[in-house]
Amino acid sequence: MLRQVLTRLEQANALDGASDRLQAAVTATIRPRSLRDLLHGTWLGHPLHPVLVQVPVGAFLSAALLDLAGTVTSSRSSERAATALIGAGLAGVAPAVLAGLVDWSETTKDRRRVGLVHAAANALATSLYATSLAARLTGRVTQGKALAFAGLSVAGAGAFLGGHLSYAQGAGISHAAPEVARVPEEWTVIGSLSSLPDGKPAVRRADDVAVLLFRQGDRVTALIDRCSHEGGPLSEGDVADGCVVCPWHGSTFRLKDGAVVHGPAANDQPVLPVRVRDGMVEVRRP
Structure with missing residues (x-):
């Protein structure tokens, strides 16, 4: 049943209107390339987003444990520490959200649908x-404890969707990494040096893996041709x-x-x- 719900969510084109508007707003607001690179984790x-979410998640989970301890022991110090942790967690939300939105804005529609509910x-x-x-202060x-436990439950559901985005839908992973494991372990001929244009990218195959070759005189560099971001053909790029x-999508890599x-x-x-x-060649x- 849960898998069916996730599949329907991936296919829920009713979310596309809101998704497209939010994507346009993110793109228009966060425009400097240097800022986007910073938030992407380039x-x-x-990716920077999974690193930043550890601050609020860790703080909120620790606060829940202290709340439980304070309830059992009636410890005021545990309650004060839990309050401080919730404040710290809230302070860490904004940078995590910004990084997540920038990553989300560069994904496919099916991922954006799940990501929209994850964000909500x-x-x-x-x-x-x-x-x-506010209640604690x-x-x-x-009341503050009850609200925090409710928040942790909802955050857990959001984290589950985040995991689905990464592990089931491949958001944020390197789409080039699986290709490396399919390259032969032994030295494999993929073409002659004379067949490679000088100063221009060319694609050859190692078995069935597309490899980008770039020749400068007698020197050749070789990269997996499938872009790590979304699998685009680097050999067709500038x-x-x-x-x-x-x-x-304009991802840029040193040859x-x-x-x-x-x-x-x-x-x-x-x-x-x-x-x-x-x-x-x-x-x-590796």
Whole structure:
């Protein structure tokens, strides 16, 4: 039943109107590329949103444990510590939300539908925690605890949807990483050096894995051709300043080491070992 609900949510095109409007608002509001790269986690080589959510999640969960302890022992110090943790958790919500929205705005429609409900659940949880904090600060501790436990339950549902986005729908993962495991372990000839254009990208195959080759004289670099962001064909993108730009969403990677320079990709592009022997280009799995 739960799987059926998730499938229906992925296919719920009734959410597309709200999703499209929010996507347009995020794109229009968060415009500087440097800011978007910061929020994507491009500088980190890893999506930033999952890192930032640890602050509110950890604070709220710790507050729940202290609330339970305070209820059992009637400890005022536990109650005060729980209140402080809820305040800290609320302070950590904004950066996590911004990073999540920027990532969400660059995903496919089916992911945005699930992400919209994920965001709505987290917004409700945040409201419950904010109300809980207000109740605690005005002496209504029992009400504050009840609101916090309700917030934790809703946040748990939102986290479940976040997990579905990542692990079932592949949001935020490297779409290039699985290709590496399919590259042969032994050195494999994928073409002649003379067949590669100098200074332009070319695609060859190692077994059935598409590999982007870039030749400069006798030197060749090899990257997985499938973009780590959404699987776009890097070999069809532009090359400038030693980087290749994905033709789908503009993710930019250094050719020499695959490092991500601009998002929306946050993961580096896998690079393959390459050598030239007897005029033939060979690659293998790292």
